[in-house]
Amino acid sequence: MTLTKTPSPRASAGNRERILKAATTLFRRQGFHGTSTREIAEKAGVSLGNIYNHFKTKEDLFVFILAEYEKEYFRPDQPLYKVFADTSFPENIEALGEASGKMVHKFGDYMLLMYVDVVEFDAKHIARLFHGMRDRYAKLLASRPGGPPRLRSGLDPAAAMMMVVWNFFNYFMMEKLFKAKGHYGMSDPDAIRMFASVFRKGLLPEDR
Amino acid sequence: MTLTKTPSPRASAGNRERILKAATTLFRRQGFHGTSTREIAEKAGVSLGNIYNHFKTKEDLFVFILAEYEKEYFRPDQPLYKVFADTSFPENIEALGEASGKMVHKFGDYMLLMYVDVVEFDAKHIARLFHGMRDRYAKLLASRPGGPPRLRSGLDPAAAMMMVVWNFFNYFMMEKLFKAKGHYGMSDPDAIRMFASVFRKGLLPEDR
DNA sequence: CAATAATGAACGAACGATCGTTCATATGGA
DNA sequence: TCCATATGAACGATCGTTCGTTCATTATTG
Helix, strand or coil, X not given: CCCCCCCCCCCCXXXXXXXHHHHHHHHHHHCCCCCCHHHHHHHHCCCCCCHHHHCCCHHHHHHHHHHHHHXXXXXXXXXXXXXXXXXXXXXXXXXXXXXXXXXXXXXXXXXXXXXXXXXXXXXXXCHXXXXXXXXXXXXXXXXXXXXXXXXXXXXXXHHHHHHHHHHHHHHHXXXXXXXXXXXXXXXXXXXXHHHHHHHHHCCCCCCC | CCCCCCCCCCCCCHHHHHHHHHHHXXXXXXXXXXXXXXXXXXXXXXXXXXXXXXXXXXXXXXXXXXXXXXXXXXXXXXXXXXXXXXXXXXXXXXXXXXXXXXXXXXXHHHHHHHHHHHHHXXXXXXXXXXXXXXXXXXXXXXXXXXXXXXXXXXXXXXXXXHHHHHHHHXXXXXXXXXXXXXXXXXXXXXXXXXXXXXXXXXXXXXXX
């Protein structure tokens, strides 16, 4: 009996996931060349040779992890994209800030692996993600109903939204990935409020 | 006689500089663990063993390079600190932008080595640089004559200046280190003008 | 000044350790 | 039986570091 379960015809294959998880942790903490296949095998509780039953080379393993994260990261139900879809710029600045914090929290490992790629592979696996960025933001804005954002004249809406989102991302990456906790001397919500205030009304006093 | 010269008792010792230069280039391009001592020796035109006449270990060599850059980076005659000393916030936003660009251009190698440290050494050699950042900005502002900056009420001047400077740094690091040329869809001067405009007057139209 | 001793930079072979990868073999469910 | 999965010893290459040695220069001596 018990034939109802075991939906996968192959054997457990849980080892593959354990290899991926162990490799992710080690690559993130000590880089690609600083991590040995033996370390990965030991942390995953798997034999050394078994890694090569699942991945052709160590670099293939690294690239696979990056690709998996990328697929997950750009899913439309991730916090940032939900804000893009459900709210309007620039009224949603605080929401963009909170969503950016969630994204950095969720994908901190991925972002550190991007740094690994930049440092040890000259960004060869991820460089394409950085191209045509403004156009992607422009497309996001165009796909929203309700016409273009109402901004001060002369401002490019796509560039403006990029400026806001990148500001939040860089803030949270400093906070959470570089361990510079509280580097603005205030809490995350206070920082979001401050950033939003500056982005909306600027630094200068109003009476001039 | 001739005691005025020959401050160094030993011969040329130009090799030490060549080792440092070669190691900097290689560490920046392929990381610490991705660079072998043999590569460094070959690129420097020096024997393998000679590296160890000048530096105790490979990691010592890396740390020495970081320390040298740090000393240079914080010299008061570097572009950013000259702007801090000679101009007033927030009138100097464009000058902060140009100086940030110069700093990233001059110290791009240093910044990439910082990423190397984050990725391969868990930031253990540079983490201290990120602590007490707001207070350092506050001290910078306090040391300027002319009283506190005139900003909209409720804004912390130190945090506000940090926000501006970090925005520029992150922009130029993306442009020059991550090879995302023109990622805002405009030239560097245009980007500086746009950022300055947003920081001064905000995103919202003035008539509300 | 000439002769000698002392210095430490420079070299590259060599060491033991560890690297990524392969392979012969074992296992266990279909 | 078959075949995908799992194992770990083994391979050749390369790693960071050490070592004995050479050699040009400097310092000391007479």
